[in-house]
Amino acid sequence: MNPSTDILKLTWKEIEALPKDRTILFLIFAPVEEHSHHMPLGVDLILGETWKNKAIEMISARNPDYNLLTMPPIPFAQGSIKGFPGNLHVSQRTIYRVSCEIIDKIAEWGIKNIVIIASHGEPKHLIAIEEACDKINKKHGICAISPMGAFFSYDELGIDLNFPEQVKEQLKKYPNDFHAGWIETSAILDIDENLVKKDYKNLPDTKVEEKEMIFPDKVNKKIAGLGHIGFPRLATKELGKLINNNSAEYICKVTLAFALRLDFKKYQHHSLYKIPFLRTNFIRNVLRVVGLIIVLISIYLWIKIR
16 A cells, blocks of 8 residues: 555545644655766656655654655756756756745645655755745744755764665765766666666766865866766665665654654754855845945935035
């Protein structure tokens, strides 16, 4: 028996009748996006769906009282990789506005536990959705969380993800595996090895330091003609199983903590959330301040001249 229910198969009366405190709705925000020569455009969506489904099975086994709902994923995101056909990237502001409006409407149904699985590691994408959750939580009371920003920046936040030893060793030897490298390739091999082109082991390494990731133009030059950031040749199905189970376990853990409102706040934001220029409205806010200063100076000069 499927432990979750697709909202597309429910009537509005059935949604209205749900016990809202014991209902959890999952929503995926991830892009259609290039993943080098060896993987399809839907990698982030496939990973999000897999992690969600595995997490739902775990939650259902541990807390069968919850009603677990799913809905179709939102197939676009903010992204900085350029020059590749197939990318469906939009602005950070678009992600913020769309996620705000969607989460707001779901909250209006009375759903108290909305879990966003943003299975795409771009910080601005994650931060935009976190900002949207913050806004809706202020409006409706705590009802939404997007915990993948904390997942992708676990080290900086001091969160222990309890990685299996084999994954820890690989992360230590081959860090900075940011996109379509051994991490994502391994995860897809575990899900469906037919989705990975057989020559992935022949692809060259593309080494990008973490500090370079804030300079998209520099990164795009390094990966031109390829599209991956990291070491796809090191991927294995065995690592993929460990990665997928670990990711689902994290989502399960955070979801239950959020539903119970116990020790969930450390999972609400990416480690870079507080950096002003990474926030959605940074440029607009700067322009507003500059505009206000100009107006005040103009008024002062006008008064002085008179």
